Amino acid sequence: EIVLTQSPGTLSLSPGERATLSCRASQTVSSSYLAWYQQKPGQAPSLLIYGASTRATGIPDRFSGSGSGTDFTLTVSRLEPEDFAVYYCQQYGSSPGTFGQGTKVEIK
């Protein structure tokens, strides 16, 4: 089973600032089958990025994903008020399709 470790656990930033979230895998994620999700309180998660770097439909271009192998990054170039949420990475290239433990992006 691939273990995903996200860092930091919490990111305290102000609107307009840049957010950089990390996801490290315990072994290579095949074919960059790495996704990022956003979850707001009381809501189901929603897909932001798949294939490590492809934005899902309707996702604004301030969200970008990068990385390969075992190291992946989600960047939010300029935080909007609606971006304060919890973010999860997930690998879906091998079963079980594990999630990271999440990074909370909170308002400073």
Add this chain to the structure above:
Amino acid sequence: EVQLVQSGAEVKKPGESLKISCKGSGYTFTTYWIGWVRQMPGKGLEWMGIIYPGDSDTRYSPSFQGQVTISADKSISTAYLQWSSLKASDTAMYYCARPSAAGKVPSAFDYWGQGTLVTVSS
């Protein structure tokens, strides 16, 4: 429009059985995996397992193998998650989710149900 509609919240006692459902609509149910994801109170997402309704191919996370059963009834486009004997530690929100790509290919979860809250308490 693709929709996944889950059954309503449940309150059960330890030792009781339970089956929750996830009905898919707006797409060909048999050609997409359906996965189940657990979220315990205040915690993160956990991948439980996944089923391909077309042939009932089912994969479980080792953490959930033997603890739950995932099934599907393609005649009514519905997937299920069931327990034979609930524990207090099963208290959680359970989501079903469907990947964006059809067929047995790796794909991220693009569509999610609204969640079913299961509370197990004596």
